Amino acid sequence: MRDALGAAFLAVLSVTFAVAAARIPFETSLWVWYTSPGFFPLLMALGLALFSVAIGYRGFLTWRTRRTTGESPGWRAHVRQWGAGRLIAALVMIGAFLLLLGRLPFTVASAMLITAMTLAFRDDSLLHSLRAAAAGALVIVALLLFFTRVFGIPLP
Amino acid sequence: MDLGSLFAGLWRLLLDPLTIAFVFVGAQAGIIFGMMPGLTTTTALSLLTGLTFSLPAERAIAVLMGAYVGSVTGGSRSAILINIPGTPAQAAVCLDGYPLARQGRAAEAIGLSVTASTIGSLFGFVMLALFTPMLGALALRFGTWEFFWLAIVGVVVAGGLTAPTDPLKGWIAGFLGLLLATVGQDGIHAFPRFTLGRTELSGGFALIPVLIGAYGIPEVLNAIRKRERFVVQTRLDRVLPRFAEVLVHKWHIFRSGVIGLIIGIIPGVGSDVASWISYDTARRASRKPEDFGKGSIEGLIAAETGDNACIGGDIIPVLTFAVPGSAPAAVLLAALTIHGLRPGPLLVLEQPHVVGQIVAISLVGTLAVFVLSLLWVRQMVRVLLIPRSVLMPAVFIICVTGAYALSARLFDVYVMVVFGVIGLALGELGYPVAPLVLGFILGPMAEDNLRRGLTLTGGDPTPFLTRPISLVLVALLLTSVVVRTPLPAWMRQRVLIWRTQARPGVS
Numbered sequence: 001m002r003d004a005l006g007a008a009f010l011a012v013l014s015v016t017f018a019v020a021a022a023r024i025p026f027e028t029s030l031w032v033w034y035t036s037p038g039f040f041p042l043l044m045a046l047g048l049a050l051f052s053v054a055i056g057y058r059g060f061l062t063w064r065t066r067r068t069t070g071e072s073p074g075w076r077a078h079v080r081q082w083g084a085g086r087l088i089a090a091l092v093m094i095g096a097f098l099l100l101l102g103r104l105p106f107t108v109a110s111a112m113l114i115t116a117m118t119l120a121f122r123d124d125s126l127l128h129s130l131r132a133a134a135a136g137a138l139v140i141v142a143l144l145l146f147f148t149r150v151f152g153i154p155l156p
Numbered sequence: 157m158d159l160g161s162l163f164a165g166l167w168r169l170l171l172d173p174l175t176i177a178f179v180f181v182g183a184q185a186g187i188i189f190g191m192m193p194g195l196t197t198t199t200a201l202s203l204l205t206g207l208t209f210s211l212p213a214e215r216a217i218a219v220l221m222g223a224y225v226g227s228v229t230g231g232s233r234s235a236i237l238i239n240i241p242g243t244p245a246q247a248a249v250c251l252d253g254y255p256l257a258r259q260g261r262a263a264e265a266i267g268l269s270v271t272a273s274t275i276g277s278l279f280g281f282v283m284l285a286l287f288t289p290m291l292g293a294l295a296l297r298f299g300t301w302e303f304f305w306l307a308i309v310g311v312v313v314a315g316g317l318t319a320p321t322d323p324l325k326g327w328i329a330g331f332l333g334l335l336l337a338t339v340g341q342d343g344i345h346a347f348p349r350f351t352l353g354r355t356e357l358s359g360g361f362a363l364i365p366v367l368i369g370a371y372g373i374p375e376v377l378n379a380i381r382k383r384e385r386f387v388v389q390t391r392l393d394r395v396l397p398r399f400a401e402v403l404v405h406k407w408h409i410f411r412s413g414v415i416g417l418i419i420g421i422i423p424g425v426g427s428d429v430a431s432w433i434s435y436d437t438a439r440r441a442s443r444k445p446e447d448f449g450k451g452s453i454e455g456l457i458a459a460e461t462g463d464n465a466c467i468g469g470d471i472i473p474v475l476t477f478a479v480p481g482s483a484p485a486a487v488l489l490a491a492l493t494i495h496g497l498r499p500g501p502l503l504v505l506e507q508p509h510v511v512g513q514i515v516a517i518s519l520v521g522t523l524a525v526f527v528l529s530l531l532w533v534r535q536m537v538r539v540l541l542i543p544r545s546v547l548m549p550a551v552f553i554i555c556v557t558g559a560y561a562l563s564a565r566l567f568d569v570y571v572m573v574v575f576g577v578i579g580l581a582l583g584e585l586g587y588p589v590a591p592l593v594l595g596f597i598l599g600p601m602a603e604d605n606l607r608r609g610l611t612l613t614g615g616d617p618t619p620f621l622t623r624p625i626s627l628v629l630v631a632l633l634l635t636s637v638v639v640r641t642p643l644p645a646w647m648r649q650r651v652l653i654w655r656t657q658a659r660p661g662v663s
Binding site: 118154 | 206207209210324325327328331332334335338342344345347349350377380381382383543544545546547548549550552553554556557560561564566569570573577581584585586587599602603606607610611615
């Protein structure tokens with residue numbers, strides 16, 4: 001099923017690119033078909049679409065075989081075991097961090113992210129994690145200041 | 157290479173202690189990155205490329221080459237001490253390094269590993285110095301048609317080798333990379349393609365954010381979603397170099413060095429493949445193959461020599477053809493371009509002193525890693541004790557800094573995150589990331605040369621299929637596809653029946 005879903009997404013993506021590429025004129029006063037800006041992306045999109053259909057068909061056959069033999073993957077348990085909850089939480093925190101960029105100093109936003117993630121994903125006691133978060137935030141702020149002063153790196 | 161260029165490069169380096177200091181800084185950073193499971197050599201180089209953007213070219217390359225050697229070597233620390241490879245290149249080192257550590261011989265294993273890595277790196281860089289001018293001369297015979305096929309062959313071969321059980325997924329990743337490289341203004345008419353009306357996309361996706369995103373962000377996210385705990389053996393005796401013990405296995409070293417070098421030259425395939433093939437070849441050639449996997453010194457030496465010799469091999473096609481031999485080499489290619497150098501046949505011809513400098517820096521980098529690996533090993537091992545919940549957000553922040561540093565655009569940070577999610581999704585679906593990145597890098601080369609080749613012949617594609625070197629590349633492409641494509645079930649059945657009829661009694 002994963003193969004079929006992945007292939008479906010890739011097929012949609014390649015068709016989108018193919019349609020957009022086909023809309024670029026192939027012949028104008030400035031170029032002919034083989035120098036057209038749409039020529040190469042159209043070829044690549046068609047190739048990708050072809051491969052995606054092949055993978056999708058193969059994935060569909062596998063899924064149908066498993067359904068026929070009665071195999072039940074138990075996708076909810078699998079998703080939980082895979083760590084989807086932690087991943088979503090991490091992505092939410094990263095999204096919040098990105099929103100804060102430009103609104104807060106980068107060093108402050110970085111310290112907040114480290115603290116939030118250390119506490120949210122801790123494997124230790126709260127006190128230990130707070131200490132680790134404080135140490136991590138201090139180190140990263142020092143490192144960022146080092147990058148700006150020594151290497152002249154601009155911060156967001 | 158004429159030795160004059162190499163010695164001139166070495167002499168110039170020795171007169172510039174600040175550049176040597178930058179080599180050591182890069183080497184130390186590389187060792188630490190290499191030690192941390194999940195932080196790959198590519199991530200280290202991508203971050204450092206962004207962070208060293210404002211440095212002069214020579215010093216930036218000094219940091220990068222030191223980090224390149226350091227991260228490939230440093231990965232063996234965690235492979236030996238916690239049975240988790242620091243970078244994919246050290247996966248084979250786990251098989252014999254960790255058993256040695258469990259036997260109380262961790263210091264010995266690290267000493268052997270560092271020594272073998274140093275010898276492998278030196279071998280690779282000496283070959284780099286010898287082969288680069290030869291291949292540079294060959295590259296001058298390549299025309300626009302050959303460079304087109306070289307790009308396609310690189311992507312297809314990388315796709316097949318990085319997804320050996322399912323090459324179709326590797327090729328899909330490669331085509332996706334080639335397609336994503338077309339976003340932005342095209343190289344000939346500056347016509348905006350797939351930009352959605354956004355000026356930020358008119359230049360396409362910047363390479364460094366794509367690399368950091370594709371390689372670094374999935375590792376950060378995967379480390380956070382998995383609840384992994386490491387048990388680290390921090391009790392280490394003094395770590396000493398083991399030249400006498402290592403050189404007893406000189407044939408394993410030589411064989412692994414050659415394997416690493418050849419694997420490095422093949423586009424898209426990196427140190428991890430070199431390490432495994434070297435290990436497997438050593439096991440087959442060994443008088444005691446039964447010891448492999450239980451603490452065999454031969455296995456440890458072969459794996460380490462192979463993955464380090466690969467570094468020199470990776471750089472050879474970068475300098476001669478501007479085609480990366482691996483993902484870290486792709487970052488190096490990007491860094492050289494960012495600093496105003498033009499890798500390719502003309503670099504070797506017109507600026508041999510640049511090649512000499514790179515080789516000289518690489519040799520000094522190898523020695524820097526050797527010294528640092530032996531000096532600070534007990535202190536560096538403590539880095540492994542940092543909780544992942546603290547380390548991974550810190551790595552993410554460094555990734556953001558690296559992505560932003562090049563052009564001071566928040567858009568690049570968003571690109572990094574998007575490619576990070578793409579890399580994570582591809583990894584979970586079984587698609588390798590290396591062909592995607594290689595396709596992204598080689599896409600402009602493929603497209604520009606295809607269009608240029610057709611322009612030169614007025615639309616006639618015949619030279620693409622009739623020029624001698626093009627024919628060789630097409631044959632290589634077809635062989636790679638045919639060899640990797642599994643037969644359909646009905647054909648496999650027919651072959652089986654034919655074999656049974658041809659040789660009765662043998663299945």
